[in-house]
Amino acid sequence: MLPHKKISILVVDDEMSIRESLSGWLEQDGYEVQTAADGPTALAQVQENHYDIMLLDVKMPQMDGITVLKKLKETHPDTAVVVMTAHGAIQDAVEAMKLGAFDYLLKPFDLEELSLTMEKLVQLQTLAMENLILKERVATITRFENLVGQSPPMLKLFESIVDVAKSDATVLITGETGTGKELVARAIHAHSSRHYSPFIAINCGAFTEHLLESELFGHEKGAFTDAKYTKKGRLEMANAGTLFLDEVGDISMKMQIDLLRVLETREFTRVGGTTSIKSDFRVIAATHQDLQKNIREKIFRQDLYYRLNVIHLQVPPLRERPEDIPLLAQHFLRRYATETSKKIDSIHPETLEAMRRYLWPGNVRELENAIERAVVVGKTRQIKPGDLPFVSPETGTEEGKRLSLEEMESRYIAQVLALESGHISNAAKVLRINRTTLYHKIKKYGLVP
């Protein structure tokens, strides 16, 4: 089985046969592998992509591995490096270790040696990821807040939440990143008969397959090297309550099989255990991915999709409810002004207008971050357009990005159409052009009214 969240590796060696044999074996072992034939190429690739691990040959023409290691550590200290060097060149390995290499391998090496080194590295990466997740969890708890909105799509969503909460059916929430899918799930739980029991959330996309399995099912003492005590999984903790599976579209094929079985039976065993455990929980899943597309691409099981998609709720992106932007902005302003004890209590009308024109690709989360930043950097009682440096008040586009006149026109028409809910006559009035001209421009730019 492949690990769920693939560890990415860059193999750097000037010999093609070595690059190919190493990458072939590592791919079979479930890693995501890219190769580079020399040092400068490797350093260029590191600027473009993130690599967890680099397997680095020492003797290479153009730039030797030691130089590559030095340069890499200046910019990417988190990438773990294993150097590969010939027998008899142990001094290179020693120097590499002094420069921060994680380990070294003497060529040619046994598969067992490579396997053990990779296991150690994966354990290290897993620990780092756990640490990050814990930090994120603490931050989430301190910032929890309810959904905010008064636009028609949000009022419809609130009605659906109340209806859905009455039943015990499985719910699939879809929507772009940052739209507030977890808040919808929490609202369903809060309105349901299970609200006295726990709401247990897990971000499936943030864990390796091994860690996700242990988090969901729990583990028995001694089930694996670090299992020093028996631990309850989220499925068990959610008994009588609600289990929220965030980013369910990111889970591996193996975990999909496990999850399907649990959803069918509500029974499971802890990792390393033999006793079957029953748990009564309601499942709410969420994803920003197009699961139908994933099914067609055979990376998501259709049977699991049907099991999850009993009731479907779609959370609208912020650009489809611009009337909520001032409300949300005021809401976040109150919160962050209180938290930071700053006397900022209003938003300048021009700032609000710029915010309404902006498309907010990161949705509510992006808006929240923008307000938090504006509160931190703001010098007056009012948030001015200049306090939102990434939003240019004149254009509503990303600062510093130069657009052609046609791109500008296309974007502006799209924004007006969105603001007018696709109403052609109203949009034409705002744009001060006739309907026929607007139709021509919509066709020209391939816009959807």
Add this chain to the structure above:
Amino acid sequence: MPYRPHLFLVPLDPVDPEIIRHLSEAITGLLCLPVKVLPPKPLPPHTHHVGRNQHHSTKLLEYLLDDDHPEPFLVLGITAVDLYIPIFTFVFGEAQLSGKAAIISLFRPGGGAGEVRPHKSLFWDRLLKLGVHELGHTLGLGHCRQPGCLMGFSANLEKLDQKKLVFCEYCRILLADCFKGWSSPPDQE
């Protein structure tokens, strides 16, 4: 829907026919693929590394695919010589992930690297595990971390012997998904 492939067993240089027969019967039972034993092919000299006295397994996979066949096929090469790929000291076998060719060596499972010569039943058991494991790769299965699963990685004979001759339930489901994607050709119905 593509036809279910035939599995061709190809000895590279003559191999004891009893071994080939045993592998053929056991693989048929385990993977439910129609198996056909082809005549031995000579080991090509260009795959031999004189200094290491080993054969380059990746090149042997390409050599196995030199012969074309009209029907869809997988090929498993079986050889008595020791195998390597450049960066590693040795390999028990190699396969193309989601490809057509796999190869296994009898050398180390038979005690050729200075190990104790195993009893015949243990030797056959090892060969079968290696053969089905490598074929599992050609069917799209990666290395598996479920304890005891046949698709688990074995770095040495001890670990190979600890593995069971069964797929874990996940690999079984993924294999079943793979088999569902094939239809039976007229001559297999």
